[in-house]
Amino acid sequence: MTLRADSARVRARMLAAARARIAAGDVELPLNAIAKDAGVGVGTVYRHFASRQALLESLAADSYRELIAEAAAAADNPDIARGLRNLLRAALRCQLADPALAAVLAAPECQCAETLALGRELGMLSMRVLDRARAAGVVRADVVADDVRRLTCGLQHAVRSGDDDGTAIDRYLEIVLRGLRP
Structure with missing residues (x-):
């Protein structure tokens, strides 16, 4: 409109x-x-x-698009293990840089049609990454895109709740990646 x-x-x-x-x-x-x-x-x-959630979604739209671009790059990365790591790092980085995006990704549902479309696109790209990662033996067979969303939301919260020297991001990413392995 x-x-x-x-x-x-x-x-x-x-x-x-x-x-x-x-x-x-x-x-x-x-x-x-x-x-x-x-x-x-x-x-x-x-x-x-119409609501606070709709306002958050409008604020997060640009960061959401940035994350989708990162997911597309991860899906096309010839080294799918690196692509998955890059996607997780990008999701975490985007959420840390944009609290509105973090809130939107953590919400159980979206209100705006644009956000729903962005979510579908991110989900499809994430599944491409995961399908390739499963085929390469990089992730467990039961991991789905929503697991990745929830895990990165949790990582974002964990990083924000600490007062470390910035090394927590890499440590937490490695913990999650090890947990995703078959």
């Missing part, structure tokens, strides 16, 4: 206000506060974003 120019500017202000809140550590994103920060009425926020 194409927005009128004034509506697009208002939407951009609301997204900027939400991004500023997330950057400040507020991932709750109360829509009343977003409206106030953007200088609009709360009804305007609800016209653009």
Whole structure:
């Protein structure tokens, strides 16, 4: 759907206000506060974003696309073990860089049609990676794309909860990769 120019500017202000809140550590994103920060009425926020989840999904769309590009590269990597590792690292990196994406990937379901389409695309690419990895003996036969999503969400939480020197990412990735092996 194409927005009128004034509506697009208002939407951009609301997204900027939400991004500023997330950057400040507020991932709750109360829509009343977003409206106030953007200088609009709360009804305007609800016209653009039916819920907090819809707002999060809009904020995460670019990072979701970046993750899909990483999944496509992993699926095409001639070394599927490296491709799988790269995909897990990219999923973790994207979630750490974008708390909105982390929240969207951790949510049980999506609200926006665009997010549903992005999720299907990521799932299909992830399954391509996993199918190739299974065929090469790199992962267990029972691992599915949703397992990978849940594991990277857990890794993201584990990394955020610690205060280490940055080595946790590699250590946790290695633990998960060992657990995925047959």
